[in-house]
Amino acid sequence: MRIDLEKLQEFENTIDTIQPERGKVPIKILGYGEISLVFELANDDQPIAYKRLPIFDSETQVNRHILAYDIYHQILQRLHLIVPAHDAIWVQSQKGNIVLYCAQEKIPVETVGHKILHHSISKKEIHTLILLIMREMHKIWAFSHRSKTLKVGLDGQISNWAVIGYNPQNPHISEDDQLIYLDTSTPMFRKQGIEAMEPILFLKSAPFFLRWLLKALFLKEVVDRYYDWRLVTIDLVANFFKEQRPELIPGVLKVINDFFSEEAVEFDIIPLTYEEVKKYYDEDKQIWVIFQNTRHLDRYIQTKLLRKQYDFYLPGMIQR
Ligand SMILES: Nc1ncnc2c1ncn2[C@@H]1O[C@H](COP(=O)(O)OP(=O)(O)O)[C@@H](O)[C@H]1O
Ligand SMILES: [Mg+2]
Structure with missing residues (x-):
């Protein structure tokens, strides 16, 4: 490269x-x-x-x-x-x-999962996309399940997967399609229980006065959830709220729960419910809204009051 x-x-x-x-x-x-x-x-x-x-x-x-x-x-x-x-x-x-x-x-932008949700593609093909994501994640958790020394985690959000060869002009997805996983810059693995990435880096872009608080309250929980297949999957389903397609959730949950009880039965995963995904999403949204607001305040303090440069780019408020 x-x-x-x-x-x-x-x-x-x-x-x-x-x-x-x-x-x-x-x-x-x-x-x-x-x-x-x-x-x-x-x-x-x-x-x-x-x-x-x-x-x-x-x-x-x-x-x-x-x-x-x-x-x-x-x-x-x-x-x-x-x-x-x-x-x-x-x-x-x-x-x-x-x-x-x-x-x-660079991967063609229109082939990334959250974009696909907004194309004119059938419900059945969105279910296929979810099934393909579950199969990719199965590889990770099957390994972590077996290995005593190495645990691997992953962020399963829909925006982290792209469909190879997908054509937005003629949008179709079949079970033979292959996915590519994009979000590799947050390396998630633990060797002998030791996190490869310094956990504090997850929080480094949080404003300085929030950092210690978040660290005390959330850090372990936030990092841990990327190693828990059920929680990673809840996060994936919650993306359908974020992408304003909640009507797809019941069908998606059926695909996922069938997958857990058939292809991944050895994991004994308790079926996911609509209510818990909604509750998770509402809580998650609150945390991020607080986080984003505080960062905008922090930027104001740094640039306008202290006249320093602000190191981060802040996206406009993400619609949820
Ligand atoms: N290699 C790539 N080619 C094209 N777009 C990408 C690529 N990597 C990321 N993106 C776009 O940027 C978004 C955020 O990237 P990601 O690696 O998931 O970062 P984050 O950790 O912030 O979620 C992706 O959802 C995708 O739309
Ligand atoms: Mg991502």
Whole structure:
């Protein structure tokens, strides 16, 4: 993968974190998750998706993260998941902060799961997409179930999966289709109980005055849930609320509960209910709304009152 280091450094030097598409180096935003920005450099000859992570305090910390990122890819591939070609590189900002750029081969945006939900595609094919996601996750949890020393986790959200070869002009999904897993920059595995990624990094983009509070209240719970297949699946189903397609949930739950009782019966997973997904979603939404509001307040304090640069890009309020 050919990363244009010079251009990235220039991008970092001249970044406009409030309106990143208006900075000196032109970029195009490909998507954003809850805390990150994914973009491509305009006019890149080989399109690469970059994720900017300005959360590291030291070289040791960023190097540990890059190592975990590499190993996580190896683990996923060994478990027969498909992941994009990847690379990672860090630069120093002009303030001296370490900023990591995770690079991936760019995947056509319209082939990512949350986009597919809005295409004119049949209910049955959406069920097939969910079944394919469950089968990918089965590989992970079957392994973790067996292994005494290595536990692997994953973020199963619909926006983390793309359908290879999917054509939005003629949208179809069959059981023979293959998925690619995108969200590899949060390496989730534990060796002998030790988390590969420094858990505090999950919170690094939280405002400073919230960090200690979140750490005390949620951190263990937040990280743990990515290792629990049932909870990861509830999170996946809750995405249908976020994507404004709640009418699909009963059918999706049937697919998932049938899958658990047939293809993954050895896990003894208690069937998921609509009510618990709704409750989870409402609680999750509250936490994120508080989190996002506080970050906007934090940015105001940092930039307007303290006249500092704010290191993060904040997406506009995500509609839920
Ligand atoms: N390699 C890629 N090619 C194209 N789009 C991507 C790629 N990786 C991520 N994206 C887009 O950015 C969004 C967020 O990326 P993701 O890795 O899931 O980050 P997060 O950890 O913030 O959820 C994805 O849902 C997708 O729409
Ligand atoms: Mg994601």
